[in-house]
Amino acid sequence: EAQVTQNPRYLITVTGKKLTVTCSQNMNHEYMSWYRQDPGLGLRQIYYSMNVEVTDKGDVPEGYKVSRKEKRNFPLILESPSPNQTSLYFCASRRGSGTGELFFGEGSRLTVL
Amino acid sequence: GIQVEQSPPDLILQEGANSTLRCNFSDSVNNLQWFHQNPWGQLINLFYIPSGTKQNGRLSATTVATERYSLLYISSSQTTDSGVYFCAVESGANNLFFGTGTRLTVIP
Numbered sequence: 508e509a510q511v512t513q514n515p516r517y518l519i520t521v522t523g524k525k526l527t528v529t530c531s532q533n534m535n536h537e538y539m540s541w542y543r544q545d546p547g548l549g550l551r552q553i554y555y556s557m558n559v560e561v562t563d564k565g566d567v568p569e570g571y572k573v574s575r576k577e578k579r580n581f582p583l584i585l586e587s588p589s590p591n592q593t594s595l596y597f598c599a600s601r602r603g604s605g606t607g608e609l610f611f612g613e614g615s616r617l618t619v620l
Numbered sequence: 621g622i623q624v625e626q627s628p629p630d631l632i633l634q635e636g637a638n639s640t641l642r643c644n645f646s647d648s649v650n651n652l653q654w655f656h657q658n659p660w661g662q663l664i665n666l667f668y669i670p671s672g673t674k675q676n677g678r679l680s681a682t683t684v685a686t687e688r689y690s691l692l693y694i695s696s697s698q699t700t701d702s703g704v705y706f707c708a709v710e711s712g713a714n715n716l717f718f719g720t721g722t723r724l725t726v727i728p
Contacts, residue, residue: 538714550706550718557714565715566621595661599716608668609653609708609716614661 511612528583530598539581543594588619626719641692643707651710
């Protein structure tokens with residue numbers, strides 16, 4: 508089954524404790540992206556990647572890192588999480604950049620205390 | 621970025637009723653998608669529709685790119701249609717801009 512898989516789905520952590528949210532897709536997609544969803548602000552892009560070793564900032568990249576060492580994986584790293592990073596995070600992928608249907612993972616709900 | 625406005629912000633329907641959701645956007649786009657976010661938070665793809673009309677069961681969508689709007693039609697609504705409907709657009713900058721959604725509640 509074609510899918511985008513995120514882990515963990517739920518996480519409660521404390522300020523400053525590094526964490527990684529993994530994202531994997533099995534559709535051989537070149538393009539992958541991370542979004543966060545906050546009440547009243549909608550979904551906003553954090554980072555995106557057009558291919559292996561090619562990443563770029565979205566609208567809200569501060570406090571996040573990403574890497575794209577393999578085509579299927581695009582982890583989101585919070586080096587020193589803060590409470591304002593409490594949010595619902597979505598990973599997404601599609602065949603190429605600029606066009607085509609975007610497929611989303613099931614979301615990861617992160618709480619930073 | 622592109623401004624995306626959705627209307628109405630909230631909608632309550634009796635089961636079986638029809639509805640139309642609207643999405644206006646501020647610039648020309650090469651990508652437009654409609655999503656349904658269910659009560660568990662999952663984003664479900666409904667339509668990839670940068671232009672034209674598509675239908676999928678009780679749902680259909682039309683995008684008039686030259687006039688910068690898209691419509692999502694829901695016919696014979698069911699309680700499982702409840703949730704938030706998002707329109708998202710892109711103009712080639714590798715960033716999908718989302719509207720703030722229409723929250724639909726279908727009551728039995």
